[in-house]
Amino acid sequence: MIKTFIEETLSKILEQNSADLSQLVFILPSKRAGGFLKNEIKQKVTETIFAPTVLSIEEFIVDITNLKPLDNTNSLFKFYETYSSLTDKNDKEDFETFYAWAQTLIYDFNEIDRYLIDSQDFFSYLSKIQDLNHWSYPDEQTELIQNYLKFWHKLPEYYKHYTEKLLAENEAYQGLIYREASIKIEEYLATEDRQFIFIGFNALNNAEQKIIQHVIEKNKGEVFWDIDKVFFQDKAHDASLFLRQYKENWPVFNENKKIFNWIADNYSAEKTIEVYGIPKNIGQAKHIGNLLKNYSAEELTNTAIALNDEALLLPLLNSLPANVEKANITMGLPLAETPLASLFESLFVIQEEKTEKYYYKPVMDILNHPFVINYLGETSHILQQKIAEENQVFISLHLLQSIISEDKVELLKNCFTNYKDNVTNFLKALEKITLILKEELQQASSLEIEYLFHFNKLFKKIQNLLAENNPINSIQALHKIYKDTLSTESLDFSGSPFDGLQIMGMLETRVLDYERVIISSVNEGLLPAGKSNNSFIPYDLKKEYQLPTYKEKDAVYAYHFYRLLQRAKEVHLLYNNDQSGFQAGEQSRFITQLQIEKQPKHTLTFHQINPNVHTTKRDLKQIDKTPEVLEKLKNLAKYGFSPSALTSYIRNPLDFYKNYVLGIRDTEEVEESIAANTLGTVVHDTLEHLYKPYEGKNIDAAILKKMQTEANQQIVKEFQKTYKQAPINQGKNLIVFEIAKRYISNFLQQELKTLEQHSLQIIQIENKLKAKLEIENLDFPIYIGGKVDRVDQLDENLRIIDYKTGKVDQPDLNLKNWEQLTNDYKFSKAFQVLCYAYMIHKKTPINSAQAGIISFKNLKKSYLKFTDISAGKNQLIDEKTLQKFHIEIEKLILEIFDPNIPFTEKEV
Template structure:
């Protein structure tokens, strides 16, 4: 906000007075944001101050490479360090669009540790191979940095308007040369972490000097650069206590007592220097603006400089002092709901889906928010998944599904007996390990939070197997008809024509002759999510809270097109609230829901809703309207 105030004041300066105007930065860190905000009325400006190299992006890029090697383990480089390097603009200079491709590759393959060979199948790039090659000593690390800087120089010299980057490069190259000299002269430096530490110490000591036209336009400088200069107008930023003067925060090994003893300059002398420069500026000035931050967000952050207080209270001062408070209000952003008209391209893609198949999740995503459906199914914008260090809930669900499918596969269409479960129980651990490796693409063994999630998955699978065993022990006849069954059907929707629908049913079984169509869920499910009011069947088309009811009805509808049956029960087994057991589709009865067997009448009601939903998707007069989720 101080920059915004300065920009406002700059816009008011007449063109002829620009050469007599100085912008003074008490805090030199504001230089880059200020340069970014200079208004259009200022065509020429001259920067007569240095900028510490540690504030520039190239120093961060080089430090990231050093850090990646210092933190390397036997498993490889930790992915966050590699991603930091690849997302830098300098990585883009070195390996062009391959940098984006590799970030995507890391995230899609869930690589927690990246090895030098990780990218072999994606790209072959010598400079990337060089960066990724493990270093064995400090000399090799320095050589690696030097070769990266040399490669950068070659690439940047081939491009236009890269003067600032080339200047940064020269500065960093000098720092690395200094670093190399220190290491050559000190044989005891053997730890890579020492290189990182020394680099961090040396970079702030080097300044990037700006070369400008000193007699043209606006002057931008630090306070010490103003010595013996006079300006008509001055705008000074960060006139806050703790910045001007800086106070006692002088980094020194020599204590203040020692400084007094040996007549060395202390912080009070430094304050005097700043005071002299501050008041010297006011000698011949016509108009001076001092901007300070009143936000008390840091200790003393909202305190104006003592120099300003002195100005205001000095009885001999001839200056006319006026105060202005600037408040930048953040106006609330009013979010308009998105409305997308259905273009011909929408119908082309919809026709493709109609021939390849609508799934229950695609249709319920439309019920939840038509814009989500539009983004994921029509535009096919997939959310770029982040690397999962901790197994996400949906991945955990996949692991449990996968393991249960494999466990029950050998026992399909067989009346289960107690002995079968003895064999199944022995297989649990083995099948879970296979499922874990398949779903969670990482070679590392489950550790930390993942170990907990692995154990929770194991617990859920054991509970599921035990509950089936309990049914068998209690004398019930249990036959697993199928696991992970893909069901498809082509339906004839009035006014639309043939449309394909499909879905994957986790389990179809028969309990004492009763057909059950079951979907596993790793999240919590309540009876109300799987049940509806028979008087209001349309609710499954409007309320996403009933998505699970929609899902099980659609699975049953699909099954009816594949296998004839009189009636079936369909429901959810939720691992999160396993104590509820099998939660069947039900009709509202009083305050609760009572299981409702799905027969021809229920399927007919569902078909009507399904047709209405599909017709709405194809209706060009109904735009896709965002729902607040």
């Protein structure tokens, strides 16, 4: 077993303070580290004692000042009060605009205070830089630039008013607490008899440095550092950047000759370091699971997994092997990652609509949410089905209430009321929704109840925040507050921090040591995090005032990484080597450093792990024709196979089986944009309405011109009938609506041109046809049936016409080989028109006719005729042609009814 830093430090302290530990105050970087220290004290002390005080650095700073800490959201609200009171009414921005830049400014206030910068001097310097940098210099300043510069000149006033107001109310944001603590430390120590022991610190801000130095100077305590001599002696190594500065620059270590406790010598000892390049987060999670399989329960207790990317937590938990019986997760599950978060996000989206009707997608998301389905039951599916059937793109609360039972209606009222930017009422509704959903959850659903409890608490927290001072005047602004507050909330996992596998974030490893360490996502951009700059302070100004830049932030990551490796004997480093996406595939610079600065006793091995992808040959599905299936086919044949059903079989027999034998249809969905088949239906039905009154009559120019005047109005009616509730006067739908008008207009115009040289008689419009197929080998009736769009006579030529709103070209109707007709789906259009010709012939024998397509997308080609290429480009439909067709359709029917030929899927 390794000797940890806490163990080494405590042994030294016990030697010096064996008499009374209760007179000691231990101060550590985090509460978690404090818990491990208490456990170590319990292990080492053999007699009854009063426990020493153990504090995190934040708790110690608050203890010095007695100020109430403010979180980020509270700080923003307090600052808005300052901003409102000091800003001219004409220049004042609303809270939503203010919120966008104020978060960055509060962060900068924090930095200035933590590093004890003279605010007046600093802001004066910053405003002069902005004055020099403004883009119109030296031209006369515009009003925009004047306002911009006025903001920077007012910053000292904002800061002074804000901090004084907070201190008067005995509260402060974190940076201000640090500044006040650095002022009050001398007064605090004068009242204290206890000794203060600082353990495991690295990157200290100026306030912390001042406080710790003052404690040491007054002989009120000491500090124990944790740095290895390999790093400390290397002047260029970032891991020791801060500690070298403290040893060299703090007077207590130079003038007062205090001992620098201490520089360890562990890193150069024997270590096995394995580096794995693995694609994707899931790959890393699975590989960690494979590594853990090989550890015993005792080995797992001294194993830590450090996650650089919190998104890896859930995949990792799902990948833990069976031998991991105990696991302690210190990170917590972010509330934003829970299933319930998506429901409330949809409710905020709903409120973006400024009318009493809501866009269907977020409505469907809400109705389809597991928590809502659990509460509404089958009613949720009925609501969704009605929305789809009626094609409701925009949905009102009234429609939903008309279907739901009275006892369930309260949930929908709270979800789908338009709160018209009344923030208070909307928050109350969100809170009420959590209580309503809880009603249907059984006690067994403890995790779901936990989710609801935390969201209920979150909404109450925001309500309490707004109760004191509510500058928010829109739900959109509330949404930003909600998302920021949500990002800070998490569900804590219960577990023993001293037993079993430890899973934590990188910062939570501070002061802790493990024999086996697994670090995930060791990628550049994650470890270290890179050059993010969420600050108004320019880089050169930060350097001037010795504020931390990305250089210092990188050094913080370097220290955490190498400190975790110092005492470990077995290290596994995993990084995402996938080359797609942002920040992809690049291993961290720390891995490269391990290679370049490899210690003699270190065994460093690199692996490229690729997932085992088993290539399995996909067998085409087959469905045998059972007696029940054959009976169903006979019933279909008796009713009549449609041309589209038979072409469906030609395209893919398995689709034919699903659609016509089993009767499975695609789930009906809301048609937001007009689909191709809807456009086709509208055009067909419009032409039927226009031409139907003239069946059996000759068409002249006057009739066609009358149709032209009626066409647009009829198209609107057909859209209302087919497309139901959806709007056709905006967006893509308006374009499709105009296309339908253009199709009909162009077609009627072409008809007029045809009449200039030809006579035209309408014989049939949308006539239902049915014909019996005589097949000797089958002892039951076979019928085919369908609806022919139009049969007319142009001069002396009988024409059978099928309308298509899609693109059809002449080659689609040119048949070189008759066997292609029932083998190749490409010729489905030819098959279809021949079916109509065959059915018409059965009723009234055809001596000579033409069958073809009018394609509205290819209208310039006019009438595309079926052409038998094998018979010398014959375009006439006669007895001989129909006999050839009968032979092919008979083969197709016999294949469909052959019990020895299963329905076999065709490869796409």
